Amino acid sequence: LARERSLASFTARQLTHLLDGGQEHTEHIESIRRLLDREAVFDRIHSYHLNHEDMYLRGLQMMERFRALCVKHQWSSKDTAVAYREIYEGMPTILNDDLFVKTIKEQATDEQQARWLPLATNWAILGCYAQTEMAHGSNVRGIETTATFLPESDELELNSPTLTSVKWWPGALGKTANVALVMAQLVLADGSRAGVFPFMVQIRSFADHKLLPGVETGDIGPKIGFNAIDNGYLSLKNVRIPRSNMLMRHVELTRDGQLKRRGQNDQRHVYGTLLYARVNIVADAMMALAQGTTIATRYSLVRRQFSHAESNSNAATEVVVLDHQSQQHRVLVPICEAYAFHFTGQRMHELYRRLTSPGLSADTAAALLAKAHASASALKPYVTDVASHSLETLRRACGGHGYSRFSGLPDLFTFYVQFNTVEGENHIMAQQAARALLKRY
């Protein structure tokens, strides 16, 4: 390794700074990395012998230490994000700290945010985002769960009217969360349907974590990866919440049961959270490929097989496999992809920042949104498909050793492939990108 590194015209350290965005950022990341390295629970080696149920228990132990570090070192939300990225493994609270908090910030009124955000960021409540149903994924408008307005009591009553309407897949829903942001069809007093909106629903007691009346939930079982997370199901029967638990930043359900739009019809609010998730997926592909290529490259420099002179083939004279052209093709192409996706991800983040900056004219905002939506729709499926394929290529490039979980490559693949499906299934995304391109002609 030292020999190979000495051949570069720059130092590994310089490259690290470039990728991290400067020496200061590298040192920040490393300071958090050092704290994590001192905690035995974050050592992944323990996880390879665990089944799903024990993986989840390990997830809870990780949460406990994570929280302790948060408090002790007074981590900012940026510190927390760095720590999650460094751990790079499912932990049930990621759903609270990322998707749940993000949705509140985008969809809740200032008053609602003041009520919920401090609780969520301090884990006084643990939330999850419950959208997908057993029979309803990509087609959000097909969601069957209902939230019916009850004028007498000024409440909303939530129901899962059918088996197919049961919420299925939300992370942290099965065992961890005590509140859920439930996406449901709003049914007005006259029985008309007004669309799908998020509702804040307490599902478990804050005292003893027992399920509240009318709530049925549980873990949906082992998955190919991501097994520290309790993806869950949720069936609701006549569960009532105050009207003020409907997230109403962009719409208002009035006391007399009228649904009104607030302010301009700014599409950025509708697509903001999803777009943010897709931008992150594009940017994070680099993480998976960076880890995979690091493992495979190191292996390829240590592993020797075959000698160039075929006649006298033994260990002493065998060549390092990275000197075989076919191995270079398998390892170097994914390295290029990792760099390409890193800088692509930075551009997407920049675009998202411009889109969400205050004071944009309506026209500029609309144009930027169209561009960001089209780019994310094209890049999300492309990047995840390429990265998944390359992770499997890298796994195979390590021969038998790549089949062992101790190599790290199997878990990288089984964790990563979910990104082909979540936050906009790849085939649907590609069709949206195609539609955006066709519109230009």
Next chain:
Amino acid sequence: LARERSLASFTARQLTHLLDGGQEHTEHIESIRRLLDREAVFDRIHSYHLNHEDMYLRGLQMMERFRALCVKHQWSSKDTAVAYREIYEGMPTILNDDLFVKTIKEQATDEQQARWLPLATNWAILGCYAQTEMAHGSNVRGIETTATFLPESDELELNSPTLTSVKWWPGALGKTANVALVMAQLVLADGSRAGVFPFMVQIRSFADHKLLPGVETGDIGPKIGFNAIDNGYLSLKNVRIPRSNMLMRHVELTRDGQLKRRGQNDQRHVYGTLLYARVNIVADAMMALAQGTTIATRYSLVRRQFSHAESNSNAATEVVVLDHQSQQHRVLVPICEAYAFHFTGQRMHELYRRLTSPGLSADTAAALLAKAHASASALKPYVTDVASHSLETLRRACGGHGYSRFSGLPDLFTFYVQFNTVEGENHIMAQQAARALLKRY
């Protein structure tokens, strides 16, 4: 399903007979299937909650019931093969019943076969095939384990001289097997190396299964799949076996330490076992794809998503996803591959039967071997790469549900992908196929 089936111009039953090779064979398979279905231990649903260690214990339970059925119903080796195929899951004895027995048949003398085969087929001994070493896989000639001839005692002494020479990966070696066919460099009395040959080495006591002196072994740990198998490591230190434990059908190590070739230099003996393994891999790709496409097709006929008229999208009017063209592309292509690989596999089996039939002239045998070797070298990597990719395509085609192990698709993929690596790594095979093609010009 019934509606879709009624549209075909033939019955599903007719097609089953065609694939099985006639009604008689279908009924034979089904009679064994019925026996297996009565045994709870073969129900795969139990396996999804188990870690590697518990999967292995389940493997032992399966072995126990498998043996009981074997004895009770007096299964022939053909019945046994059908049963293994129906179970289609790793079971530690597959290494004994397939690779171990096969190697004895091809490499041992008649006298040796008479000694070992009855023991192996009755599980009086449980064998494994120990070739791959920690640092030596594709390059068999690089194997470091030594078997040194000791003229005084007429014995061979086996040693693992280095860390890199430790046997690594052989299935059933870690805990199950009590004998191993160890591939090692034969070292003659004058210190010269005479090549790599198989040696029968007892590694555990037949009385209490404890390791014999000089033998160190164990399980190499959790893998991405195939976790009911105890892939193992093996380090040997001054382990002695009688000279008669060297498999000597095609060579003879004489009492005075001379190595002699027996009979014609028939290359069929050198490549027979490996070729057989590759032919089976080509033929078995159909099994994995048949299971995967069955699951994905049924899902695609039950799952509904999006309506053609976009404006009024709800569950009642949503279309079955198989009616979306993109879903057809994902599911129907692998179905075609399954059929293509089935008939390709049949052709390869036929070629192998001709190659191994008695009474061929030397020229015919050489020509058939060249053809079979080239075909297997081309087809093995092609078929396994395509099938692996399609299994992942099918998994994704089931959306979120494909990420759940309960769908069956994750385990199908993680089990299957080993075939890209074993029995001739795909890149090496493709290069051999290319070499065979270039030779023709």
